[in-house]
Amino acid sequence: MKKTKEFKRRSMLYIPGNNPAMLQQGGVYGADSLLLDLEDAVALNQKDAARTLVANMLQHNKYYDAELSVRVNHIDTPFGLADLEEIVPLQPHTIRFPKCETIEQLDKVLSIVEEIENKHNLPHNEMGIHAMIETALGVMNVYDIAGHSSRVDAITIGGQDLTSDMKVAAGKDGIGIDYARKRIVMAAKAHRIDVMDTVFADVDDDEGLRKETEYIKKIGFTGKAVINPRQIDIVHEVYIPSEKDVAKAMRIYQAYLKNKAAGIGVFAVDKKMVDKPVVERAMTTLSLADIDLNSIEY
Amino acid sequence: MSDNCFNFNVIEASLNSSFDLKQIKKITDKYNIEYNPKEVDKTIILETEDGDIVGTASTDGNIIKAVVVDDKYQGSNAFSVLISSLSEELSQEYKHIFIYTHPKNKQIFTGLGFKCIAEAPPYYSLYEFGFSTIDKYKKYLETKLVTSAKNSACIVMNCNPFTLGHQYLIEKAAKESDAVYVFIVETDKSLFPFKTRWDLVEKGVAHLDNVVLVKTDDYLVSKVSFPSYFLKDKGASEITDNQARLDLMVFLNHIVPVLNIKKRYVGTENYCPVTSAYNKQMHLLLPEHNVEVVEVERKSLKEDDYISASQIREAVKNDDWDSIKDRVPKTTYDFLVSEAAKPIVEKIKNSDSRH
Amino acid sequence: MKIINKAQAGSFESSDILVMVEPSDAKGRNIEFSSTVGIQYGESILAEIHSVLDEMNVEDVQMIVNDKGALVPTIRARVETAITRGRGEQKGTLA
């Protein structure tokens, strides 16, 4: 199994946790990540049913290469603890913790998770935790949250809850959450972790989705959550690097491999100094272009 | 995940909210579905994630009714979401669930796994799902079957309470038939509870050895098959006629064959427009299916003074015990004046119900 | 661990399976079964149901199963949920 940090996260498909038809097909659409949702997509009187269903699907269904993430309910609800007790032993790639507002809450989740892991003799470094920032308080604390634990390797903005917490309209222009988006991105970048954008609700508006995805890519998001499989390809298309960028990344990476083999640490490509961040960036570009890094020769 | 599989939101409507009612009416009116918030316990509205109204359905006891899905979502999972969501709650309380709907939806509901137990085109059909289905009821009927009887009759009675009129009708049927099945309406919507009504009939027919008492479950003149009967102050209408036909189709499809019934006895109805409408439909429908309808003039004390249960209840209200004495068997009278009847008598005095 | 409540899990939707249980004094497992793929999978679905019931130590149960082509994980989950609810042991949910 891949470790959580090895996934590229251009798209993350939400799948309602109590819907067998959607759960069983979730793996075939090519989303980078799958979010099996026990939280908002599940009615209050079906929380137990969804939890049991998702647990069974995690164990028996085929999800191919996708990152599997389970969104549990907040630990302050009557459902959160039961969710963790059922899901943590199954060690999906990540647990997604919603409405994260403070590092104290995060600590609480981490300690419950680790307690469960201890009980099942599971290591503490396999499964990642993704924090969702969905309230004004969470946005203000996001820098601390993002850097609080090595288990947190991605954060996400939850647009619908955030606009309602802020008491602003959830318009398509995204003006209400623009500051939050940028603040959250900056916090993630500061800690060098991934950051995912919220969903685009109108599944029939392909152009709107494309425009929004282009925008959030520009301001620094790693990828975007989607609610319908039809949205995946559009998000991926936006994230596919241009041929020119791929070619440049290839030159850098090949030079890096060549110099590494020769034991040289710092070198130049196209007359420009290449250091570690430049190489990492090139690697990201190549992987976004679906190029297998292992197949590259110099 | 097919084209037709949506992740709908199920919203419980507030029956006091004029906004919610307007939303419901908009779609029920569009498809000409009767909807009256006073005749439902609960209504749900199905919405898309964008808030588009997809459909609605309501419950009334163990009945799911006023089920509508917008044409735009026909063929989607809308029906199954509506029904699943309501059935889950109902199945915790009831042993079986009914859907009352338009016959054109037959494929949809049988596709879901409901069994169609009767149809009365063009408006009504009745579907059932659950533990205690009509098949189980038929097994119960089999235990009541008098196998030797060739010429069997039946009477369906509410007996609220049991009067000399009821007794007279049963006696007449018993004389003219090998066996008489007396169905006591089990729906507990009357002032006298089912158990009391049953006991009073049992006592009142103890002298007749070819009379068998039978429970109706939800299948005969019940709130499920003939809801009009249990509504307050509702005159007869086309709706009543159609509901009566549905009730009679349940009788003909499922009860007549098991008990091999040849005749159905009924008293002439002089008071209640709903009951007389029911009787009229009986005359239209039963002979077609080889069941004779024997309508018997009600027992009267003097001219135009026919005995009826409502009269008895009226008399209880007015403490007119002499009149009661003349009109009910001793067994009923003894009960009415007993300690056990006190709560019922009290209830009658405070009630304005037809039943 | 008797069934003490009437309970339902699952739904009438395609790819799901609806499982209902009710309290009863009757002995054994009485399963009323219907499926859209009954001809092809009837026996294996029943076997799957029995295996969950075995695991949960359910000996006596009155059950209705209405299958709409559910896959094994769904069948297992719905039976488990129905039994847990029927026993009144469900956790972390609002009834």
Place this chain on the structure above:
Amino acid sequence: MKNSLGKEIPESIEGLGKLIPYTGAWGLQDRLDEVKLVPVPAKARKPHYDKTCANLEEAIKKSQPFNGMCVSFHHHLRGGDQLIIQAMEIFKKLGIKDICIASSSLTTAHDCLVPFVLDGTITKIFSSGIRGELGRTVSEGALPNPIVIHSHGGRARAIKEGRIKIDIAILAAAAADNEGNATGQHGPSAFGSMGYGMIDAQYAKNTIIVTDNMVEFPCVPASVPAHYVDFVTEIETIGDAKKIAGGTTRITKAPLDLKIAKMAADAIIATDYFKNGISFQVGAGGASLAVAKYIRKAMIEKEVQGSFLLGGVTSVCTDMLEEGLFKSIFDVQGFDAAVSSSLLNNPKHIEISSDQYASPMNSGAMTNKIDVVALGALEVDTDFNVNVITSSTGDIMGASGGHSDTAAGANLSIVVAPSFRGRLPIIVDKVMTVVTPGESVDLVVTERGICVNPLRKDLEKQLKEAGLWVRDIKELAKEVEEIVGKPAHVATTDKIIGVVEYRDGSIIDVIRQPKK
């Protein structure tokens, strides 16, 4: 005897005569080149002969019906057809029995034929497909003779060869004149191309044109020309316009179908066939139609202009014609109202007969000229054989249509289907009934990968180079079985209820009655 797919075929069947076993997709080509065709019936009429009849009954009586005759229909009215039932009621009234129905296909609108099967009015059926109650009735063994399933091209051949000998053709027209010039292109019940009825009109001993829209002479275009027509009659309605052809066809929004369609389009684009001059056919719905959506996008982006579109035509095709992405459409059957009006108004939209469309026995069938076709399936097996006729319970519930015709002719024939549907596997070890032989299928595209026929190493190389998800079909079948479980074997009796005729007239498979 066994055919080349190893299927046990009887030497002969009563009522059908000697059977020829299937020997390969082009196995009988030599026979077809030598086969003796039946003559077109002689119809010498004197000048100003009046063909019009007061009603359908009169037209039928004048056609001299008899017990055991063969009556043909076309299925262009699809689910809206109300002509066949009217005709059958008249036959029944006249006491005609033992009728052979030769319809180009039968739909759910034909459930109304069940009583006529049960009472012996209909005893034999030739059709491309059958569905609903009628399918169930036939599957229960109600017909004394097995139903013969043919492809659209195979039907044209069977008529020319005399295997189907039509005594009366009763052909619905959306407009006709008193001489019998008839078309489906305009009128209140317009259905577009009349391609499946053309050959019937020519070969039937008696041809009746039935319309609910009598127009002044001459009715143009004359899809069926007057000189083949014996009688013309006007009736109140030939069908339910709403169910015949409505508005425009919408491409599915089902994510799974779209996913499969996108994968199929990516595969097409990765091959050498995707270039200027490409010719193309898609189905009328589901994933197969949706392939067009992605092909259209790629053609615009990569500035590719195609030659022609073929087949069952939807507004998706006519849109691409209007946009100039293709130079023409050859249309044997239309699926929506927009197609009818395009056919009527656009000279590059050309009506063709089923003979020209797909027959294996002429010198220019369009299916032999096609580059790429995307087809659906009920089942596909690890030998790439395709079943489009029997359901998972063994009932006859589908249609052969142009499936085997286009698969045989196309340079690249692609079957698009989900790997399973409602728990039932579609990718299986052995299909229940073979309609299209595996040797004529190049790719099978499912949401769980693309399988390339081992005969097409060239394609496998092209797809792999493009980075597409290519996988072995046996491995996929195994994976599907792991997901859905192994279905119980559907047992059959020995009774043969259907015969699947390959397009060349040989028997590719027989359908035995499922044990219930």
